[in-house]
Amino acid sequence: MATAAQNAAQLAEVKRKASLGIALTNSTNASNNALYDQTRAATEAEIKRKAANGISLTNTNSAANNSMYDSLVAAKNSQQPVISTPNNSVSPSGYIDGLAEAKRNQTLAALEKSRNAGLSNLGSEKTAIQPKYYDAKNQTAAGSQQQARNFAEFMAARGGTGAGSNAQAELTRGMTLQGNLGSLGRQEAADYSDIERRTSDLQNAYQSDVASATAGMEAERMSAMLNDYYQQQQRELQIAELTGMLGNQQTLGGKSLNQNILDSNRNYQLNSDNQQFNQNLATNQFNEGVRQYDTSLQYTQGRDATADAQWQKEFDRILKQDGVQNALSWASHNLNVSQENRISANQSSSGSGNGGSNSSKPSTESTIQDINRPRTAAAMETYIINNLPGGKNIAGPPSPNQLTQIESMILDNPNLSEADMVKLYNKFGIPLPS
Numbered sequence: 001m002a003t004a005a006q007n008a009a010q011l012a013e014v015k016r017k018a019s020l021g022i023a024l025t026n027s028t029n030a031s032n033n034a035l036y037d038q039t040r041a042a043t044e045a046e047i048k049r050k051a052a053n054g055i056s057l058t059n060t061n062s063a064a065n066n067s068m069y070d071s072l073v074a075a076k077n078s079q080q081p082v083i084s085t086p087n088n089s090v091s092p093s094g095y096i097d098g099l100a101e102a103k104r105n106q107t108l109a110a111l112e113k114s115r116n117a118g119l120s121n122l123g124s125e126k127t128a129i130q131p132k133y134y135d136a137k138n139q140t141a142a143g144s145q146q147q148a149r150n151f152a153e154f155m156a157a158r159g160g161t162g163a164g165s166n167a168q169a170e171l172t173r174g175m176t177l178q179g180n181l182g183s184l185g186r187q188e189a190a191d192y193s194d195i196e197r198r199t200s201d202l203q204n205a206y207q208s209d210v211a212s213a214t215a216g217m218e219a220e221r222m223s224a225m226l227n228d229y230y231q232q233q234q235r236e237l238q239i240a241e242l243t244g245m246l247g248n249q250q251t252l253g254g255k256s257l258n259q260n261i262l263d264s265n266r267n268y269q270l271n272s273d274n275q276q277f278n279q280n281l282a283t284n285q286f287n288e289g290v291r292q293y294d295t296s297l298q299y300t301q302g303r304d305a306t307a308d309a310q311w312q313k314e315f316d317r318i319l320k321q322d323g324v325q326n327a328l329s330w331a332s333h334n335l336n337v338s339q340e341n342r343i344s345a346n347q348s349s350s351g352s353g354n355g356g357s358n359s360s361k362p363s364t365e366s367t368i369q370d371i372n373r374p375r376t377a378a379a380m381e382t383y384i385i386n387n388l389p390g391g392k393n394i395a396g397p398p399s400p401n402q403l404t405q406i407e408s409m410i411l412d413n414p415n416l417s418e419a420d421m422v423k424l425y426n427k428f429g430i431p432l433p434s
Helices: 004-020 030-053 063-079 093-158 163-243 252-322 324-350 364-372 377-387 400-412 418-428
Strands: none
Touching: 004 030, 004 093, 030 063, 030 163, 093 163, 163 252, 252 324, 377 400, 377 418, 400 418
């Protein structure tokens, strides 16, 4: 009889050959053949799975397995085109396969450990059968021999010497012994048969558990792959929402965004053009106003110069013909009239002025002072700075009080033309009367 260790070694060898694709040398044992076929079927199923998913073989020592794997990969590459998924250069499918492989190995190792433990127990029981029945048979034979001696002693004590009686007793004893030994042999055979049956049941249960676990883990792997596919699609939709591009195609949102950008740029350009146009128009209008003002100023200055020359000529004539008093009286009268007209016009337009300055005729002294006052804007500017309290110390724009004094000094000078007054107003930042 083979020992439990020998049986376990035999089963391990059958499994090793099946996993490597090596044929059994002795194929007469039905149990070994069944184990070989089941193990080989599971191995080939795993090779097909790895080839279909592009996973390399863990053990490359078997020429049969390598040949089968290479054939499956070649057939897959020749029949199915490689489909590339946009934005999927780094796919987690490899991690999913690796995790599934690790879980499968762990499950199969646990199942194999449980099966080996069962086989070890059965081997121990099988090993105990032969010694058990060997002892039982020896005890049965020894008991039969003891009965023969007892019978011989009994007959001798009685003085019996009949050969017929002795032969009959020996025949009976022999038949009983053979019957008992046959019974023990049948029980021993039954125990061995039970061990073989339980071993076969254990192997079948192991193969069934392996197949069930493999199918369950494959379902989990496919579910994980499907979830990853859905997540990838969701990520691509989110990216498309942000970028307006789904793969190489522009989405409706992307087209709308581009159109909004184009409209915004066009509106911005139109606003810029309008602003530039308005600015150019304002500049042209300002330049035209300056040009018209300069033309008017030149005309006014020319007219004032002519009037001043005529006034001086007339004053000199009266002075020569009628004397100083008459000339001063004439000058005072003309200056008074000019000043009154200017102040009256200013009061009617701005509501302010030097009321009372025209309430009485100026004296001869004030008339002489008026004659000696500046007659140009530049001279009046120097006059204001020299005669205004604190005027020489002006740093920046004049104060409100100084502006009031400056305006009074301008209005009190009858020798200034309207153009010179405008210049002085602008020079000192005094608002012009409306």
